[in-house]
Amino acid sequence: MDRTPLEDIALFLRRLQWTALGVGACWLLWVLAPVLTPFVIAAMLGWLGDPLVDRLERTGRSRNTSVILVFTLMALLVVLVLLILVPLIERQITTLIVSLPSYRDWFTGTAIPWLEQRTGFEISAWLDLNHLIELVRSNWERAGGVATTMLGYLSRSGFAVMAMIANIALLPVLTFFFLRDWDVLVDRVASLIPRDHLATASRLAKASSDVLGAFLRGQFLVMITLGVMYGIGLWAVGLDLGILIGIIAGLLTFVPYLGPASGIILGVIAALVQYGDWKYVAGVLAVFGVGQVVESYWLTPKLVGDRIGLHPVAVIFAVLAGGTLFGFLGMLLALPVAAVANVLLRYAQERYTHSRLYAGDHPTILLDPASNPVSPQAEGTRAAPAADASTERAPQ
Template identity: 35%
Template sequence: MNLTPAQRQTLSWLLILAAGLGVIWLLAPVLTPFLVAAVLAYALHPAVAALVRCRLPRTVAVTVVVVVALLLGLALLTMLVPILAKELPQLREQVPMLADRLNRQMAPWLSQFGVHVQLDVAGIKAMAMKVLDGNLEDWMATALSSARIGGSIVLALVGNLILVPVVLFYLLLDWPNLVERLLVLVPPRLRAQVDGFLAECDAVLGQYLRGQLLVMLSLAAFYTVALAVAGFELAVPVGVFTGLAIFIPYLGYGLGLVLALLSAVLQFQGWYGVGAVALIYGVGQVLESFLLTPRLVGERIGLDPLAVIFALLAFGHLFGFVGVLIALPLSAVLLVAGRRVRQAYVGSELYRG
C-alpha cells in the first residue's frame, strides 16, 4: 500500500509512541519519580517562564517555583498534624474500649454464621500502650524491623521523595534546551507539522491540568461539607486533605479514608460514624470516577466519559500506579494523534476509492 508523506509521518509517530509505551511497561517501577517530576515540570514551566519574562535569572526563577511547590506540598502534609495530634492520644485510650465493644456486639452476630471470635482486650491494650506511647524513632525502628520488604518500601519512598524535587529542578532549569534539542532531531521538512502537533498536544494537556485542578477543588468541597453535615469535628482538615490528595492515585483517597474512619471510631459511639464515612467516601468515589473526571477532565480534552473510564482502567491494569498517573495525559496525546490519522485517512486514496 502506497502511503503519502503525511501518512508515513503519522505511522512513524505511532510506532515511536508504541515503543515508548513498551519502555514504560518495562521500567515502570524505576520511572515513577521521573514521570512525576516530568508532569510537575510541564505544569510549573509556565510559572518559570512568567518569572523569566520579569527579568529574573532562570536559576532564581526555577528555585522560587520549586520552593513554592515544595512548601505547598508540605502544607498539605501538615494538615495531618492537627488530625494526628488530636486522634492519637484518643486512640490510645479508646482501643481497649473498641475491642471490648467488638467482643460484645460483633462476636454474637458472627457466631450465627459459625465464626467464633474473641478479642484479647488486655493484650490489645498492652500493644496499644506500647505502640502509641513510643516516640517517632521507636515507630520507625518497629516499621523497619517488622519486615525486610517494609524497610525497602520505606527506603524507596524516601528516595523518591528526595529524587523528585531534584529531577524537577533540573528539568525546569533546562526545559527550553530540552525542547529545542528534541525539535532538532526532527527533519527540517517536517518541523512545521511536528510543531503544530506539539502545540495541539500542549493545548489539550493544559486543559487536562486545569480540569484536574477543578476535580480536586470540587472533591475537597464535597468531602468537607459532607463530613461537617455528618457532625465530624475534623471535617475541614480531613475533607480538604482528601480532596487535594486525590491527584495521587489510590494513595490520596486511601489516606483520606483512613483518617476519616479514625475520626469516626474515636468521635462516635456505635456504627453511625463508620457508616457515614462509608457512605460519604463511596459517593465521593462515584462522583470522581463517573461524573467529575469524565466531565471536568474528559470533556475538556475531548474524550468521551466512557473513554476516560476505560483509559484509567486499561493503563492502570497495564502499568499499575504509573499507568494511572499517565492515563489521561497520554490519552490526550493519543487523541491528537488520532485526529491526525483520521484526517490522513479521509484524504487518502484508500478512503476515496
C-alpha cells in the first residue's frame, strides 16, 4: 500500500529519532566509561552467579542467605586465584628471562642453520637475535623503574588514585546488590516491554542468555581445566617453563586449533632447548594429545555443548573493536553485545526464511516426488499433494 507524503515524513522523523538516540547512547557510554566499568563488571558477576543463587533458593534457603553463600564463594575463588596464580606466573616469567640466552644460542646455532640448509634462505642475515634478546632483558630489568615512575605519577594524581580505589571498593558492594536484586531488575525491565512484543523479547533474551552463558561459563571452564592439565603435564615432563606454556595454551583454547598449536610449538621448542632430546618432545606431544582427547570427548560436550553460536573470529573482532572504541569497558561489553547481535541475526534470518520475499508468492507443486526431490525448506512451503497424484496439473 502506498504511503502518503505525511506518513513518509513521520516515518523519517521516527527513524531520525532512533538514530539520534543510538548516537547519544554511544557518546554517553564513551564519556562515562571509567565510571561504568565497576558497574558492568558487577552486573556480569551478578548474572553469572544468579543461577546458583536460584538453585540454592529452591532448596529452601532464603534469598539473602543464598546470596551470602554465593558471594562468599566467589570472593574466596578470586582470592585463591590471586594468591596462587600471580606469584606462579611471576616466577615463570623470571625463569624465562634467565633462560633467554639458552634460547638465543639454540636459535642461532641449531634452528636457523637447519632452516637455512633446507630452504636456501639466509635467515640469519635478516635477524639479529642478540640485539632482540638484550633488548628484552634490558626492558625487563628496567621494569622496576617503570613501575616506580608509574606509581609516582599516580601518587601525584590524587584523583586517579581515589577513582581507582573507589572502583575497587565498589566492586564487591555492587556485586552483592546485583546478586540480591537480579530477579527484581529483570522483572522491572520486562514490565517496560510492550505487551504485544513480550513473548518475542522474552524468547530473544533467553536465547541471548543461553549463548553468552554457554560461552562464559562453559568455555572459561574448559580454558581453566585445559590450562591446569597442560601446565601440570608439561611440568611432569620436566620443562622449566611448562606451567607458563600450559597457561598460555589454556587461555588460547577459545580459538580452535590456536591453543593446542601454540602450546605444542612452544613446548617442543622448550624441550629441545632445555634437553635436546626427542624423548621429551614425545612427552610434550603426549600431553597435548591427551588434552585434545579430553577436550573433544568430555570437556566441550559436557561444559559447552552446541549452544555457543559465537565464531572465534567474531569473538576476537568484538573484543578488539570494543577495546578500540570504548577502552576496557568496551572489552567487557564486547561478548554480551556479540551474543545479542548473534541472536538477533538468527532471528532476522528466521523471519526472512518465513517471509514472502524468500518463499515467493506461489507455492511449489510437486509433480513427481520420485524424480523431483525437494529440500526440507521447499518441503515446508509446497502445497499438500492431493490423494490422486495423476489428477494434479500445473497452473496454466
